[in-house]
Amino acid sequence: MSDRTKPLFLARQSYRRRRLIDASRLVPLFGAVIMLIPLLWTEPGSGSLAVRGLFLFAAWGVLVVVSAGLARLLAVTSDGSGGGAAAPDQAEAPGDGDVL
Amino acid sequence: MSFDIVVGVSLAYVLVLFVVAFLAERRARRGRLGWLRSPLVYTLSLSIYCTAWTFYGAVGYAVRSGLEFLTIYLGPTLLMVGWWWLLRKLVRIGRNQRITSIADMISSRYGKSATLGGLVTAIAVLGTTPYIALQLQSVTLSFGVFADTPVGWDTPDQWLVTAWVAIGLTVFTVLFGTRNLDANERHHGVVTAIAVEAVVKLVALLAVGIFVVWGIAGGIGETMARIDASPISQVPIDGSRWFTLIFLSGAAFLCLPRMFQVLVVENDDERHLSTASWAFPLYLAAINLFVLPIAVVGLDLLPPGSNPDLFVLTVPLAMNQDMLAMLVFLGGFSAATSMVIVAAIALSTMVSNHVVIPIWMGVRRGLGGTSGDVRGLVLMSRRLSIAAVLALGFLYHQVSGGGAALAVIGLISFCGVVQVLPALVGGLFWRGATRIGALAGTLCGFAVWVYCLLLPSIGADVVMSAEMLAHGPGGIAWLTPQALFGVPGLDPVVHCMLWSMLINTMVFCIGSLASFPGPLERLQGAQFVNVFEDGANPRGWNEGAVESEDLLVMAQRILGAREAQNLFLAEARAQGKGGYLPDNTPDFLERLERELAGSVGAAAAHAMVEQIMTGSSVTVRDLMAVADETAQIMEYSSQLEGKSRELERTARQLRVANDKLTALSVQKDAFLSQISHELRTPMTSIRAFSEILMSGETLSAEEQTHYSGVIHDEAQRLTRLLDALLDLSVLEDGRAQLAEQDAVLRDLIDRAILSTTSLSSNTVFEIRRDEPSEKIVLRTDVDRLSQVFINLVANARKYCDAEKPRLDIRVSRAGGELTIDFVDNGSGIPAASQQVIFEKFARLSTASAVDGAGLGLAICREIMVRLGGSVAYLPGQGGAAFRVSMPVAEAVRAA
Structure with missing residues (x-):
């Protein structure tokens, strides 16, 4: 059914957008916690350095992928609801208030 | 290679x-x-x-x-x-x-x-x-x-x-x-x-x-x-x-x-x-x-x-x-x-x-x-x-001489530059951050950095002696550069960051809390912190007595002649002016300053414009005005709303008044046509009969008597009509003199019934009264009040269309008021007509009412108003019912 892909009403779009902004605010917080895990590795020689390095780079990669996805989605929603490229200001102006 | x-x-x-x-x-x-x-x-x-x-x-x-x-x-x-x-x-x-x-x-x-x-x-x-x-x-x-x-x-x-x-x-x-x-x-x-x-x-x-x-x-x-x-x-x-x-x-x-x-x-x-x-x-x-x-x-x-x-x-x-x-x-x-x-x-x-x-x-x-x-x-x-x-x-x-490990220099550098952070981030999110706080915090953090990291990093005995590095200046241990406040064993960078950031931020906060920002500071603070909330920028400049020409001269020097001229030209156009010199509106000054800031920085641009604007920079009052702008706009719009409501109200009143006037005008026309008609009918018969009499034809004495009788009757009717009109106009103008005297209500009603007996002689007209309740002494204009009663009883006698006509006269006293109801058992008055019966010449039907000019009830109403009471139609009594009410203060029960 093609109708199901369309939003039921416009408010849903801005609701989505706000949750995306929430997500992009949360990502660095989770990222920070993950990047502080090495604080637990203080014992010298207690684990494989190579594996630990890979862990950090993997976490790094996940951060990149997640924030790339969010950035893309945010750009799409702002283009859809804010009148496109001409008005990025308008689209982002109410970003700080959390109106449902 | x-x-x-x-x-x-x-x-x-x-x-x-x-x-x-x-x-x-x-x-x-x-x-x-x-x-x-x-x-x-x-x-x-x-x-x-x-x-x-x-x-x-x-x-x-x-x-x-x-x-x-x-x-x-x-x-x-x-x-x-x-x-x-x-x-x-x-x-x-x-x-x-x-x-x-x-x-x-x-x-x-x-x-x-x-x-x-x-x-x-x-x-x-x-x-x-x-x-x-x-x-x-x-x-x-x-x-x-x-x-x-x-x-x-x-x-x-x-x-x-x-x-x-x-x-x-x-x-x-x-x-x-x-x-x-x-x-x-x-x-x-x-x-x-x-x-x-x-x-x-x-x-x-x-x-x-x-x-x-x-x-x-x-x-x-x-x-x-x-x-x-x-x-x-x-x-x-x-x-x-x-x-x-x-x-x-x-x-x-x-x-x-x-x-x-x-x-x-x-x-x-x-x-x-x-x-x-x-x-x-x-x-x-x-x-x-x-x-x-x-x-x-x-x-x-x-x-x-x-x-x-x-x-x-x-x-x-x-x-x-x-x-x-x-x-x-x-x-x-x-x-x-x-x-x-x-x-x-x-x-x-x-x-x-x-x-x-x-x-x-x-x-x-x-x-x-x-x-x-x-x-x-x-x-x-x-x-x-x-x-x-x-x-x-x-x-x-x-x-x-180079040689030092690259990374160490990098970190020391970082620590120094980072001292700006509290002022920067604090300024972005906290409107209360002030210049004093930022200045003091940054200076303290900077000092800690120099003392704890920069100087010791150069090496012992260059600036600081080895003795000082190890035991603090003059042996004061808690001032030891790399172990401040007696916290040894920290990595130098961690140590420096901990203390410099802590002291920097604390001084920044305390300085901000304790000091009071200038007007421009508060303005800028609001603009920075609320950058996403409002596109419009509050104004920092007054419309002062500056010559645009001076500004143009200055702007040319900084922006370049062509750019400055274009800017001024565009602004003048936007203001609807010709030429290169726009009015120095606050908006324009703000914009110009911003353009200049792009070249020489905000502080210098502000100072330059200020130099020309001598002394007309932002004041606390302006700031208050800016802050109040929103409130003012809201107030203004609510005022407008109130005004428009008031206008609406007035318009409604005017409409009502207009309707009334139109109705009055219609009424006046109706009155004139009515009165002409009322006067014309008897006049016509008088003229006709008097012409017959004058024609000199031989008329029998009987005929002569009849005709002159008709003329006499009609003349009398005219007189009555004119009397009534005169009476009404006297009453309406308030010129009627009231002759107050004591009377018993019962006597007045008796008189009214007696004087109307002749009207319905042909049919049996029953009148029911409760005489004991009528034993009330009144102090009023007896003749006028009788006139009202006569009129009401006469109306009942004339218009009651029941087979066995009956009139109830009920007297009651409730609260401070005496009411006398006259209720007959006829078909009453249709609801639509109840409103008009008290108007002049209001006659409901022409069938049985050839007599009377339709002024009776109008006169009654005027009389009652003059006597401080009222007469009104009382609906829902099974017939025509009129209630006469008077204030009881003037009603004393007879002894």
């Missing part, structure tokens, strides 16, 4: 960069920006964060401290990923306020304070100079690696190489960095060249990494085994450093002048930031991916004692990969030069805007007025600043 080839290749590379910058600049000047302002270029330009310190130093850092080198890139990664928190706001403000540098940002936030701008500039210069020295050193060192034969490569030559690099960089920066004055017109040439360099350094590092992993170690598994087997795996992670360095690098990413330059000032489009939020972390991850393998392989491959900071270059050389080594050399060269170029541009902007211009203006003020070509002066001061900054770096390099 010969040294000459290296020099030749690097010269060719520099030439390519020049061409790239030149082409990009030309393309931009023709307005074909296209890919020049793509998010990719923006992201790549951010890569100046990865200087030679990263390119060469990361491997050395990894050799010394294991995974810790990653923290320097994790901080910026988290900051970029969390762009929605901070960077977005920073970039928006930078664009809104036409910010030219980090010093301008902070100065602008705290009321365009020149002092604060100067302080931040000083910190930036002090923090960046060692860093520039570091870059020069890395280039020199890498050159030295290629000059494998000691012949012809002794100290004086090294000195020469460094000098030539410094001079070359100065030329490039001056050429492409001071092309246009307005810092907000991006340096497309420089940025494009930097983007190219970013690609070169990434490709170079990746190439070495791939060569090391697959060419030397023999695959990923092998490399991992080598890593685990290397001494690096035995290096413990220092938790406090790990945490501190992530914070420090993130903060430095914000505060470093060169980072601020590419991140905020050179930003073309806010949306580029969202791309960079993931692309730049990706770049950082990629550039660091092979650092550990290179370090491990370098340790295995090269003889002990080799400088690990140069492994990136020496490993390929040791494997005789000359082309790869050449690429690495260019990568390192790129990393160093791009950092120096941007840092020099950023610093020169700051120095010229926050040091040279204020001093020049101070001198000028002494000489009186703004004169001379500021544009030339600013450009010249910027060029000289670039040269000075590079010269300082060069001097530092020569004096310190």
